[in-house]
Amino acid sequence: MNNSYRSLLTLSGVMVTLAIGLLCAPVGSARTLAHGGLPIAGATYAGRTSSGERVTIRIASNRSNGSESGTLHVACAAAGADLRTTDGAFTARWKGGGDAATGVFDVGTVRGHLDALSAGCAGGRFNAKLTSPSVRVSTVRYGPDALKPMPMSMPMPKSMFNMNGAMQDFWSQDVRQPCSDCYIVGIVPNFVYPDGKVANYNTGAMMHHIVLFDDSARDVSCPSWPQRIMASGNERTDITLPRGYGYYVGAGERWTLLAELMNMSMRTQHVEPQLTYYWVPASQHLHPVTPLWLDENECGNSLYSIPKGSSDSVWHYTVPASIAGPIVSIGGHVHDYGTHISLTDTTTHTLICDSRAGYGMNMAYMKNIESMSGCTGTPVATIHAGDVLSLNSFYTSPIAESDVMGIMVAYVATHQK
Numbered sequence: 001m002n003n004s005y006r007s008l009l010t011l012s013g014v015m016v017t018l019a020i021g022l023l024c025a026p027v028g029s030a031r032t033l034a035h036g037g038l039p040i041a042g043a044t045y046a047g048r049t050s051s052g053e054r055v056t057i058r059i060a061s062n063r064s065n066g067s068e069s070g071t072l073h074v075a076c077a078a079a080g081a082d083l084r085t086t087d088g089a090f091t092a093r094w095k096g097g098g099d100a101a102t103g104v105f106d107v108g109t110v111r112g113h114l115d116a117l118s119a120g121c122a123g124g125r126f127n128a129k130l131t132s133p134s135v136r137v138s139t140v141r142y143g144p145d146a147l148k149p150m151p152m153s154m155p156m157p158k159s160m161f162n163m164n165g166a167m168q169d170f171w172s173q174d175v176r177q178p179c180s181d182c183y184i185v186g187i188v189p190n191f192v193y194p195d196g197k198v199a200n201y202n203t204g205a206m207m208h209h210i211v212l213f214d215d216s217a218r219d220v221s222c223p224s225w226p227q228r229i230m231a232s233g234n235e236r237t238d239i240t241l242p243r244g245y246g247y248y249v250g251a252g253e254r255w256t257l258l259a260e261l262m263n264m265s266m267r268t269q270h271v272e273p274q275l276t277y278y279w280v281p282a283s284q285h286l287h288p289v290t291p292l293w294l295d296e297n298e299c300g301n302s303l304y305s306i307p308k309g310s311s312d313s314v315w316h317y318t319v320p321a322s323i324a325g326p327i328v329s330i331g332g333h334v335h336d337y338g339t340h341i342s343l344t345d346t347t348t349h350t351l352i353c354d355s356r357a358g359y360g361m362n363m364a365y366m367k368n369i370e371s372m373s374g375c376t377g378t379p380v381a382t383i384h385a386g387d388v389l390s391l392n393s394f395y396t397s398p399i400a401e402s403d404v405m406g407i408m409v410a411y412v413a414t415h416q417k
Contacts, residue, residue, distance in 0.1 A: 037088050037107040038068050038376070040186055040278055041243030043135045045110050047128030049074070055126045057083070057110060068243075072101055074114065076121035101126070107186045107238050108137060108278060135185065136279050138178035143272035144194055145170045147205065147263035165264035167208065172257040175212075178277035180253075183246025183286045186278035187239040189232035191261075194270055200234070201366040204265030207234045210273045215254040220292050220323050222299040226256065228291060231409070233333050235358075235371050242378050245328050245413060246279070246286035289411040292323050294343065294391050296406035305402045306395045313393045313406055316346075321385040323412050330410040331355050331374030337397040338369065341406050347387040352380060355408060383412070 039045065045057040054075035059068055067086040074080075081092035081100035094100040094117070103112025108130040116123040130137065150166045178184065191199045191207035199205035210232050217227035229247065230239060241247070259273050280286070296315045297304045304313060332341035332355030340356040358371035383389065393406025 037105060037186070037188070037238035038085065038240045039070070039105045039110065040107065040130060040132065040135050040240065041068060043130055043132035045128040046131040047110075047126055049114050049122070049126040050124035051122040053114075053122065055114065055128055057128055074100075074117060074121060077117045107188050107240050108276065130278070134280060134284070136179065136182075136281075137276065138279065139274065139276040140176050140178055141192070141272040141274045142172050142175055142210075142257050142259065143170070144270045145259065145261060145272065147261055147269040147271060149266050149268055150263055165204075165206065165262040167260060167262045170259040170261065172259070173254075175255045175257045177249055177253065177255055178275075179249055179279045179281075180251045181282045182249050182279045183282060183284065183288070184239075184249060184277055184279045185241050185246045185286070187230055188276040188278075189236045189238075190274040190276070191234070191236070192272055192274050194272065198364065199269070199271050200364040201264070201368055202364045203269075204263065205269055205271055206262040206264065207232070207236070207271075207273060208260045208262050209233050209258075210260075211258045212275075213256045213258070215256055216250075216252070220290060220320075221294065221317065225299070228293050228409075229255070230291065231333075233369075234365075235333070235369055237331055237333075237372050237374065239329070240376065241289065241411060242328050242376055244287055244378075245289050245411070246284075247291075247411070248282070248286075248288040249279075287413050289328060290323060290414045292327075292410045292412050294389065294408045294410070296391060296393050302405050302407060303403045304406070306397055306400065306404050308397060308400045310396045311394070313395075315391045315406075317389045317391065319383045319385055319387045319389060323414060324383055324385040324387075326379030326382045326413045327352060327410045328379050328413050329374065329376040330380055330408060332372050332406075332408040334369070334372070334393060334395065334406055335401075335404045336369050337395050337401070338404065338406070339394045339396055341391070341393045341408055343408050343410070344390045344392070345381065345383060345387050346390050347384075350381055352383075352389075352410075353408070379413070380410075 039059045043059050047055050056073045059070040067084050069084045072081045072092040079095045081094045083090045083092035088105045092101040101114045103110050111127045114123045114126050148166050212229045213226040215226045219225040219227050263269050296313050330353045338357050342354040343352045353375035356373045357369050362370045
């Protein structure tokens with residue numbers, strides 16, 4: 001294992017863009033996701049209502065303010081409804097007046113409620129999945145990894161935060177890629193058992209982080225390291241890139257996956273990090289994006305200390321010419337007790353994005369951190385060579401901590417393949 005990889009062993013995850021969010025500064029066409037993710041731009045979703053009616057949703061375009069627009073059709077109705085979403089949730093309005101449906105996207109799926117449209121067109125719950133022939137889907141599991149039981153001598157924690165457990169690192173080299181000579185437009189991370197059941201705090205397992213590397217390229221902010229493509233903490237934040245943008249995967253690339261996983265049970269558990277990729281062939285000629293990793297402990301192990309109470313840790317980064325350009329997606333990662341993390345361009349006095357932590361909505365997380373918001377747009381903001389960026393990580397902790405993190409990752413359209 002080379003020195004670059006050794007320094008990454010304690011890196012905790014971040015996932016780059018979209019998730020369950022609360023607030024983002026209205027910079028240009030930026031938007032913040034408050035739900036599971038935006039639909040894939042230009043794609044088609046198809047499914048049925050609880051009464052058996054066919055439902056089709058077609059996503060048309062990326063509007064100038066960054067929102068997604070489209071139409072919803074029901075087989076029993078002659079006309080359709082227009083929908084528009086800026087955060088993953090939508091209300092579709094029937095052509096001619098009135099609301100027809102509500103729903104929430106989760107990148108590759110959508111679910112919601114459809115109103116009764118007429119006497120012969122019943123409403124009810126509906127579910128639809130991505131069916132667009134132009135967007136391919138590949139789900140890749142990395143593992144299985146055998147997690148050793150938590151030691152019997154380990155004391156139980158006083159609260160659900162900072163759960164004790166047996167932490168193990170797993171390295172997978174030359175891992176499977178979802179495609180070649182293609183653009184990735186969306187990624188949904190997960191953590192599962194071999195039978196597909198989701199692993200989380202409520203099953204005694206935690207995906208502390210995974211980090212995916214391209215060994216054939218150099219990282220922008222840490223050039224001695226391989227390029228960090230994406231990452232995820234246990235909050236499992238989705239990626240969805242705006243229409244017209246994608247992460248290019250070339251032929252012959254070699255990828256490595258680092259997974260740091262925790263077992264909080266007294267038995268061996270076999271688990272698998274899982275990534276569902278949404279991608280299109282390179283013939284679609286999207287604008288390529290480059291990941292920019294920003295970290296309170298940049299090029300170290302990402303860990304730093306905070307005092308008891310409220311704190312704001314600050315780190316500055318000067319933009320090199322190689323990464324100058326429009327940011328089209330950005331999100332953050334903090335640990336438990338973290339409230340939010342923001343990135344500001346101090347040169348232009350622009351708040352680029354404020355990524356906020358979510359707690360207490362999903363019982364599987366047992367009140368631990370379960371989401372991070374993100375910002376996406378065309379662009380969110382544009383950074384220039386020489387601009388000084390300020391990364392601010394905010395915590396409110398009942399105790400002093402020595403191993404928290406504050407990370408943001410931006411996708412920048414550098415227009416270089």
